Amino acid sequence: MRYSKLMIVGIVAPALLVGACNKRGESPQPTVRDEAANTTDQAAKNQQERAEDISRLDKRVAEIEREYTEANQKVAAEKKTPTEGLRAELKEDVSNVKQAVNDLRTTTPENWWNRHEEAMRRTADDIEADVARLAGQVKPAAPPTTENAHGEAVSTAPFTSQRDEFVAAMAARVDAMKQALDKVKANGPKQTEVEDVRARINKLGDDVDRLKSASPDDWWDVTKARVTEYVDRIDRSVNRLDDRG
Numbered sequence: 512m513r514y515s516k517l518m519i520v521g522i523v524a525p526a527l528l529v530g531a532c533n534k535r536g537e538s539p540q541p542t543v544r545d546e547a548a549n550t551t552d553q554a555a556k557n558q559q560e561r562a563e564d565i566s567r568l569d570k571r572v573a574e575i576e577r578e579y580t581e582a583n584q585k586v587a588a589e590k591k592t593p594t595e596g597l598r599a600e601l602k603e604d605v606s607n608v609k610q611a612v613n614d615l616r617t618t619t620p621e622n623w624w625n626r627h628e629e630a631m632r633r634t635a636d637d638i639e640a641d642v643a644r645l646a647g648q649v650k651p652a653a654p655p656t657t658e659n660a661h662g663e664a665v666s667t668a669p670f671t672s673q674r675d676e677f678v679a680a681m682a683a684r685v686d687a688m689k690q691a692l693d694k695v696k697a698n699g700p701k702q703t704e705v706e707d708v709r710a711r712i713n714k715l716g717d718d719v720d721r722l723k724s725a726s727p728d729d730w731w732d733v734t735k736a737r738v739t740e741y742v743d744r745i746d747r748s749v750n751r752l753d754d755r756g
Contacts, residue, residue: 569612571742575608576609578749582752601745601749604741605749612738623733624674631677638711639684639688643691645695647691650687670726678723682716
């Protein structure tokens with residue numbers, strides 16, 4: 512009798528143990544699979560949203576190109592004379608904005624920062640050339656500092672140190688351009704051009720300020736905002752082209 516009980520225990524106990532082991536072994540697996548599926552779904556959703564963003568910008572650029580052609584035809588028909596500097600700049604911008612939107616298709620978390628730096632430097636170069644034309648030579652910007660505005664050392668982490676150095680250098684350029692343009696005295700169409708350039712300097716300064724807290728995770732938001740604001744500016748300029756007398 513005692514032997515029979517021992518046999519039952521010997522059979523049941525391993526079965527219970529195997530069941531417990533199976534539960535312990537299998538329970539994480541669905542969770543891991545669910546997490547992987549959620550990650551994949553989120554990545555696909557993000558990619559779809561980026562594609563939709565690009566499509567909307569493509570449509571806006573196509574509309575800008577159409578309006579630009581019509582505005583130029585109107586200016587020619589009415590024999591208006593837009594400010595030459597602004598007209599030349601707008602022609603270049605209308606050409607460049609399409610490429611800026613197209614570049615979004617190949618922007619990735621790995622290359623976005625280098626592209627963003629290059630685009631902002633190019634913008635600063637363009638503005639500085641306008642300031643030099645209006646005000647004469649721009650005083651060279653102060654060299655970038657390794658401290659922030661409060662005298663604290665900047666982070667030595669790879670991304671943040673690169674970001675902080677770039678922000679310091681760009682902020683110095685913005686200040687130099689503001690000081691040079693403040694000395695310009697102008698009236699009429701030239702004054703309009705001065706104010707447009709001043710607005711671009713201020714916008715560049717705002718963009719630089721926003722970069723102070725940027726992180727690698729912000730790669731798409733920062734890039735999309737820069738290109739979208741570029742499209743917005745060109746759109747406004749095209750709409751005002753035939754208003755300049």
